[in-house]
Every structure is written in C-alpha cells, then in structure tokens.
Amino acid sequence: MLRLFHSKNGLRYYLLRGFALSVLLVGAAFAASAWQVYRAGHRALPPDYHADAAVVLGAAAWDKRPSPVFRERINHAITLYQGRHVDKIIFTGGTPKKGYMTEAEVGRRYALKQGVPAKNILFENTSRNTYENLRNIRPVLRANNIGSVVIVSDPYHLARAQAMAEDLGIRAQVSATPTTLFNKEKERQRFWLQESYALFLYRCENWGHAVWKWLTRV
Numbered sequence: 001m002l003r004l005f006h007s008k009n010g011l012r013y014y015l016l017r018g019f020a021l022s023v024l025l026v027g028a029a030f031a032a033s034a035w036q037v038y039r040a041g042h043r044a045l046p047p048d049y050h051a052d053a054a055v056v057l058g059a060a061a062w063d064k065r066p067s068p069v070f071r072e073r074i075n076h077a078i079t080l081y082q083g084r085h086v087d088k089i090i091f092t093g094g095t096p097k098k099g100y101m102t103e104a105e106v107g108r109r110y111a112l113k114q115g116v117p118a119k120n121i122l123f124e125n126t127s128r129n130t131y132e133n134l135r136n137i138r139p140v141l142r143a144n145n146i147g148s149v150v151i152v153s154d155p156y157h158l159a160r161a162q163a164m165a166e167d168l169g170i171r172a173q174v175s176a177t178p179t180t181l182f183n184k185e186k187e188r189q190r191f192w193l194q195e196s197y198a199l200f201l202y203r204c205e206n207w208g209h210a211v212w213k214w215l216t217r218v
Contacts, residue, residue: 033159033203034196040162041155041192045085045175052146053122054086055172057133057153057161058093058103066106069154072177074107077152078114080175086150089116090140091123092133130157134164147171154180156188156195160202167206 054077059070066074077089089111093103101109104123111121122144124136134151141149148171151161155176165172180188 029203030196030200033200034192036163037156037159037192037196037199040159040174041176043174043176045080045150045173049085049150049173051086051148051150051173053088053090053141053144053149054080054175055090055134055137055149055151056092056107057130057151057157058091058107058127061093061095061101061103061106064101064106064109066103066110069180070103070107071110072179073152073154074110076175076177078111078116080150080152081116081120088120088122088144088146090137090146090149091121092125092127092137094126094128096128130161131164134161134168134170138168138170141170148173150175152177154191156192160195160199163199163202 056073056077059073060067061070074091077086080086081089091104091107091111093107095102102125104125108121108123112118122140124133124140127133127136140146149165151158151165151172151174153161153174153176158174158176162172162174
C-alpha cells in the first residue's frame with residue numbers, strides 16, 4: 001500500500017491520493033462543525049447587549065405543560081426579557097398530535113403566568129423542527145418591525161440554529177440556557193456529537209445545492 005503512494009505512475013496512485021484527500025477534507029469539515037457547536041454553546045451575550053426579541057425554539061410540551069427542556073428555554077427567555085436584553089419574546093412550535101395545545105401556545109401561557117405582558121409575546125404555531133421554527137417566524141418579524149433577535153435553546157443546539165437563521169436572512173445572536181438535562185458527561189458528549197453531525201450534514205446539503213446551481217448555470 002505504501003509503495004502505491006510513493007509510485008507516481010498509474011491511475012491507482014491518483015485514486016488513492018484523491019481518496020486520502022477526501023477523507024482529510026471531510027474530517028476537517030466535521031472538526032470545524034464540532035468546534036462551532038462547542039463555541040456557540042459556551043458563548044455568553046455581552047452584558048449590555050440588546051435585541052428586539054428573544055426567539056424560543058420549540059420543544060416538547062405535555063398537554064398544557066412545557067417539558068423540562070422547554071421550561072428551561074422559556075425561563076431563560078423570560079430572564080433576558082426581565083434583564084432588558086430583549087423587548088419581546090417569540091415562541092415557536094406546533095403540535096405533534098391534533099387536539100393538543102401547540103408548543104408555542106404552551107410557552108405563551110407559561111410566560112403570561114410569569115408576568116410577561118401579552119402585548120410583548122408573539123408566536124407562530126405551525127412549525128415541526130428547528131428550520132421551520134426559524135423560517136415561519138419571518139412574517140412575524142416583518143409584521144412587528146423586529147430587526148434583531150436572540151435565539152434561545154440548549155447550548156449545543158445553538159450553532160445549527162444560528163447557521164439556519166443566517167441562511168434565512170435573520171440577524172441573530174444566540175444565548176444558551178444556563179441549565180440542561182444533558183448534565184452527565186456521557187450525555188453531554190453524545191449531544192455534542194449529534195449536533196456536530198447535524199450541523200455537518202446541514203452544511204454539506206447547502207454546499208451540494210450551491211454546487212448543483214453552479215453546474216446547472218454553467
């Protein structure tokens with residue numbers, strides 16, 4: 001095998017070199033995604049930072065109650081609101097089962113009980129995943145003249161959310177919940193790897209679309 005790499009004659013040499021280069025590029029791209037996930041999850045907002053609204057990414061709701069993960073996101077958004085980092089809170093998320101309250105409505109209900117005025121709560125209640133959460137709030141942002149947002153979610157979820165927001169033309173900063181269910185080392189590492197892989201796939205899909213557009217244009 002090593003001799004094949006040293007010999008610079010023949011198709012096999014170039015195929016093996018191309019394969020090795022491809023592996024290195026994929027590894028580097030995944031490592032970059034992993035670093036982005038880690039950095040976004042540990043980056044704090046500047047003390048004097050202010051945005052027009054906090055966007056709470058949807059999570060599971062149990063009938064009319066937010067799940068522990070969703071509750072932490074809501075509480076953090078309320079903290080940002082009370083600290084005057086944002087003027088409004090936007091809730092996102094539909095329902096996985098017809099007849100149940102949507103995630104956004106559960107979040108709004110919870111925030112009202114915590115004293116957030118109804119006039120400062122906005123929501124969209126049709127989305128089913130992170131990309132739809134962000135895509136479906138764009139009409140809400142335009143209708144309410146909201147130019148900047150802070151995306152609130154679990155630490156390792158934020159890099160992918162911010163990448164999607166940028167692709168959708170949303171000016172966004174991120175702020176991680178101070179607590180998470182992924183407190184154990186193994187759980188935290190697994191969540192980090194899962195989100196790194198998800199961000200890597202999202203980037204690859206975007207690159208693929210860009211290359212395809214270029215090829216079809218040429």
